[in-house]
Amino acid sequence: MIEGPGRPDSGEEGGRIARDLAERTADLQAVEAANAALRRANAELWASRAALAASEARLRLALAAARMAHWEWDVPGDRVTGSAGREALYGRPAGTLDTTMAVLDAVHPEDRERCAATIRRALSRPPGEDAFDAAEFRVTHPDGTVRWLRSQGRVTERDPVSGQALRAAGVTFDITQRREAETRYRVLFDAAPFAVIVIDPASHRILDVNAQACADYGYPREEFLRLSIGDIDVLGDQEAIRQRGRAHRLATGAQEFEAQHRTRNGVLRDVLVRVQGVDLGSGRVAYGAHVDITARKAAEAALRRSEERLRVAMEAGGLGAWEADIATGRMRWDARLAAILGREPAETELDRAAIAAQIHPGDRPAVAAAFRRAIETGGDYAAEFRIRRSDGEERWLRSWGRALPEDRPAGRRMAGVVADVTDRKRVEERQALLMREMDHRGKNVLAVVQAALRLTPRDDPHSYARMVEGRVSALARAHTLLAENGWTGADLATLLRAELQPFLSGEGPAPGAPRILVEGPALTVVPEAAQAIGMAMHELATNASKYGALSVAGGQVALDWQVAESEGRLRLRWQERGGPTLAGPPPVAGFGTRVLQATLERQLGGALRRAWRAEGLVVEAELPLASLRPR
Incomplete structure (x- = not known):
């Protein structure tokens, strides 16, 4: 720095320079700050533009991926613009759908009026009530394929005075897949x-x-x-x-x-x-x-009714059901058959070998052969056999069965029923026994009749006829009583009263006194003994009515008996009172004596004692109980 005359004071000058320098520095800083702000604004602008571009790119990508495009409509000028690919959704070149008429022309003819009505409805909404309206329609692409589109939008700006729609915006997107899915669903739904x-x-x-x-x-x-x-x-x-x-x-x-x-x-x-x-x-x-x-x-109800009827029928018939699996050898049955077999109700399954063990050894071969034959031929199975129950009781059963028709292979399973026929078998055995017994008794009766005919005196035909008739009647009365009891036997008192009934007429020893007294304990005698005792008592009564106590008024017969169990004997006593006085035994044994000997002694193995007392005949017979009672 040079100082000289006429120059300002160096101090003043220095201050001014400093001030200028400070001002310039401040300006420079302000410029730098403005430049920095501008740079930041430019950076933010570029960032915003980049973000917008990225957002638009993402939007375009999303629209393309969704086969969707947005559109805008200048209503007064009828200008339609939109995102790239909008016309492609319709199968039209870019830039060709720039008016609503062009858009409607691209719509399938059958859907065109419906789309136009949707546009009219959107434009006619009152101000402030704008809402999205939508239409779904078909378009035909140049290659002939038909696509479904959905376009929806709303009025975005109206004239504030007239309310006329000025602008509208919305989106259009492809819904072909959704419509195809709905069609498939509807077809399946209705099918x-x-x-x-x-x-x-x-x-x-x-x-x-x-x-x-x-x-x-x-x-x-x-x-x-x-x-x-x-x-x-x-x-x-x-x-x-x-x-x-x-x-x-x-x-x-x-x-x-x-x-x-x-x-x-x-x-x-x-x-x-x-x-x-x-x-x-x-x-x-x-x-x-x-x-x-x-x-x-209804079928279930009918089945239940049928099963109930079957159950009642099986219960009424005493039937039990079974089913056999031939391949495994297992058998199943119901509770009723379990009871028939003498098993517990819950025990409803067993193998055939265990069941066979219950069958009587003498019947097993026939049962096994019948079962095997039914399996081999596919025919019916039927067998009748004895079983031994767990309690030791022997029962007769009859079983029927058949291969199940729906079974494959055929014959793999069989089903059937079982009936307890023990009572029937016993009845059959009894009937057979009765037939043999009837044959035997018939022969016995004929033999007795023949004996009566041989032994009856033939001197007087009329007496002969009466005697034969009386003896046959005695047999008939005994036969009737036995028949009423099923030929199981006859009560001795009932038998004797029946045989003596024809001889009750006449006067007893006192007014109201019985003509014949019959007393003794209850005893059932077998048919053979009943016929023999009945015949013997008939002979005694006949003799008494001809020669003894029943031949006169006031006479009476007392017939009684005692059972000596310890001795195994029946003591039968016939005593006459009030008849003609007897001088002693007759000189010759008559037919009555021979009948008593033939029936009580020889047929029943008894012993006879007769006493001809003055007051009347007394006959005592001792008969072995073994020949009188059922064996």
């Missing part, structure tokens, strides 16, 4: 062989039905969709229906139950209902499969 009813689980309002539901219930679809499930369910009450569903819950959102539904003409049908809840974007719905089981329920 289901059972009724499908979709309801709102909250209100039970019917939302959709398939064709089978309309056919089953008799409602046209439009009428069906105006109903709720309570209108067709017999329960009617919505809460009752809901409680039933909760009571038959299978899993979350699923129930299965039987119900009764009413058709349009009032007919009640039984249905099996399976309901599945589904959460959709718009809310929850319930799909119900309704299978008409009226015929099945």
Whole structure:
């Protein structure tokens, strides 16, 4: 720095310079700050542009991926613009769908009016009430393929004075896959062989039905969709229906139950209902499969009635059922057959060898042969055999069986029934025994009649006839009494009273006194003894009526007996009183004596003692009980 005359003071000059320098420095700093701010603004602008470009790229990518395009419509000028690919959705070149008329021309003719109506509805909305309107329609691409599109949008600007629509915006996107899925669903929905009813689980309002539901219930679809499930369910009450569903819950959102539904003409049908809840974007719905089981329920009821009739018939017939698995050798049977076999009710399965062990050894070969023959020929099985029950009792059984027709291979299983025929076999055995007994008794009766004929004196034909008739009548009375008791025997007192009945006429020893007294303990005698004793008593009574106590007024006969069990003897005593005075025994033994000897002594093995007392005849007979009682 040089100082000289006339120059400013160096100090003043220095201050000014410093001030200038400071001012310039501040300006410079301000410029630098402005430059920095500008650089930051430029950077932010470029970042914003990059972000916008990226966002637009993502939007274009998303629109392309979703086969979607956005559009804008200048309503007064009828200019339609939109994102790239909008015309491609219609199968048209870019830039060709720039008016609403061009867009409508690209729509399938059958859908064109519906789309135009949607546009008119959107434009006619009052200001402030603009909302999204949408239309779904078909377009035909140049290659002939048909695609489904959905376009939806709204008015975005209106003239503030007139309210006329100025601008609108929206999106168009391809819904072909969704429509194809819906078509497939609808085809399957309507092709289901059972009724499908979709309801709102909250209100039970019917939302959709398939064709089978309309056919089953008799409602046209439009009428069906105006109903709720309570209108067709017999329960009617919505809460009752809901409680039933909760009571038959299978899993979350699923129930299965039987119900009764009413058709349009009032007919009640039984249905099996399976309901599945589904959460959709718009809310929850319930799909119900309704299978008409009226015929099945009727068949089940008929089967139950048939089984009940079969059960009653088998119980009434005393039949038990069995089933045999030929391959495994196992047999199963019901509780009734278990009882017949003498086994516990719960013991209902065993192998055939164990069952065969119960069969009488003498019957096993025939039973095994019949069973084997039925298996080999596919024919019926029938066998009658004895078994030994666990309690030791022997029973007779008859079994029938047949191969099950639905069994494959044939003959693998057999089923049949068993009846306890023990009572029948015993009856048959008894009948056979009775037939033999009747034959034997018939021969005995004929032999007795022949003996009566031989021994009866023939001097006086009339007396001969009366005597024969009386003796045959005695046999007939004994025969009748035995027949009434089934030829099991006869009570001795009843037999004697019957034989002596014809001789009761006449006066006893006192007014009202019996002509014949019959007294003794109860004793049943076998048919052979009954006939012999009856014949003997008839002879004694006949003799008394001719020569003894019964031949005069005031005479009486006392007939009594005692059973000496310890000695095995029956003591029978005949005593006459009040008859003609007897001088002693007759000089010659008569026919009556011979009859007594033939019947009581020889036939029954007894011993006779006779005493001809003055007051009347006394006959005592001792007969072995072994010849009188059933063996």
